[in-house]
Amino acid sequence: MSLCAADLAATAGTIPESPAPVHVHVRDCPVTCLRPLLSPVAYGLLRSECAYICGDQEPSIEHVVRLYEKGQLATVRYIGPVRLAEIRTCLTNAGLYTE
Numbered sequence: 001m002s003l004c005a006a007d008l009a010a011t012a013g014t015i016p017e018s019p020a021p022v023h024v025h026v027r028d029c030p031v032t033c034l035r036p037l038l039s040p041v042a043y044g045l046l047r048s049e050c051a052y053i054c055g056d057q058e059p060s061i062e063h064v065v066r067l068y069e070k071g072q073l074a075t076v077r078y079i080g081p082v083r084l085a086e087i088r089t090c091l092t093n094a095g096l097y098t099e
């Protein structure tokens with residue numbers, strides 16, 4: 001008897017997920033990847049705004065970057081210059097945005 005793909009998948013499924021997965025973020029990552037990198041308020045605003053604008057509950061970071069580049073984030077209620085700078089720093093540090 002040999003291992004089929006389903007068996008391998010079942011085995012992989014038993015590996016417990018790391019509480020803080022470390023991976024290199026890319027623009028295709030979901031916005032949830034930014035959660036540990038931002039303050040709860042900034043993250044909450046960002047996520048709800050992206051979800052609102054694109055109608056997707058799990059928008060990608062690409063979406064955030066585009067909103068930022070279009071200057072649309074700056075106009076979001078409650079995202080003032082301070083939080084905008086926080087989001088920009090976060091994106092820059094994660095290598096997701098270059099000025």
Ligand SMILES: [Zn+2]
Pocket residue numbers: 023024025026029030033
């Ligand atoms: Zn990620």
